[in-house]
Amino acid sequence: MNHKLQTSLKIQKSVLLPKVSQAPSNYMEMKMSQEMNTHYDYLFKVVLVGDEEDIKSSLLWAFTGTSDIVSGYKETIGVNFGINSLYLEDNTIKMQIWDISFSPRVQYLRTFYFKGSSGIIMVIKNWEDANACYKEIEAQCTRPLPVLLIYLNETPLNLPPSPIMNDVQFELIENGFSGIQWLAREMLNRRSIDEKPPIALYCLSRNELQETLHNLREAQQRSKLERLETLRKKRAEQLLFLKESLALMNIPVVDDIVSILSSEALFEVDILTREIDVFPLKCDHCRNSCKRQRQGRLCIIPASEGWSADLDHQSLLTLSSIYALTTGQLPKHVRDQINNILRCSKYCS
Structure with missing residues (x-):
């Protein structure tokens, strides 16, 4: 030309x-933020189960943020939905989190809600609940799935004995955000593996619940900001390479x-x-x-x-x-x- x-x-x-x-920083960040909200490399369905409905709702908010929760359905159809994105290495992993009610009135619907799941978040207050939930997971799911087990107690506790731990791999998790990262990594690595599922345990004190939820939200926000900065640097590099390629083709850019x-x-x-x-x-x-x-x-x-x-x-x-x-x-x-x-x-x- x-x-x-x-x-x-x-x-x-x-x-x-x-x-x-005209607005280099804000405009570029706006476009990258839009890409972050829409782009993903892997999409997984995660089922949130357990009898502690209030705790599960709070965890769903902490995992996803209020604006990403499709709420108001649990009282009618027995499930709420949320969306969460995690960034592992160069992969964007989007998780659809289904907060399923364990009320007897929606028991016949739970089979449909479990269908297509890739991972489980289980919230329990005692090990009898864990055994009951785990048996239903085995009955509802067609293949072994990784389970993030969140154990509620009045005070932090050491690992107690439980029958569900006898035949599975086990890992102790230090905080909620590490637990979500663990679950995402296991789902990514186990897409075609049918061996016994791993279980990660996160012990959560009821006395520290609000602080834990707040810390989890902060960790999610930090992860998003770090990802945005990484995308900004990569996008700037790509624009430079693209302009150099166009210059070699004698195509001007204004x-x-x-x-x-x-x-x-x-x-x-x-x-x-x-x-x-x-x-x-x-x-x-x-x-x-x-x-x-x-x-x-x-x-x-x-x-x-x-x-x-x-x-x-x-x-x-x-x-x-x-x-x-x-x-x-x-x-x-x-x-x-x-x-x-x-x-x-x-x-x-």
């Missing part, structure tokens, strides 16, 4: 979303926007948000300039794995999209999207 063509693009550009140069002019439309690719906007120049029917400014947005998806050690999957998709638009080598589904955006017969002269 030569300098003359680039000048014409600058004149015809329309104002779109706020550019990073305010993180790549502008591509064809005979029928102006394409603008935002390399930060990865959004592609289309501005029709002429009506596809009468070939006259449109009286009304219009725009549409393309959806381009990858067809295969990438081929660069420096660029991640999303950056490769952005680079490939820019190259395809520049050369006109577009797949049919993208060509159809462009034609739909260009179609504007009711605005013709």
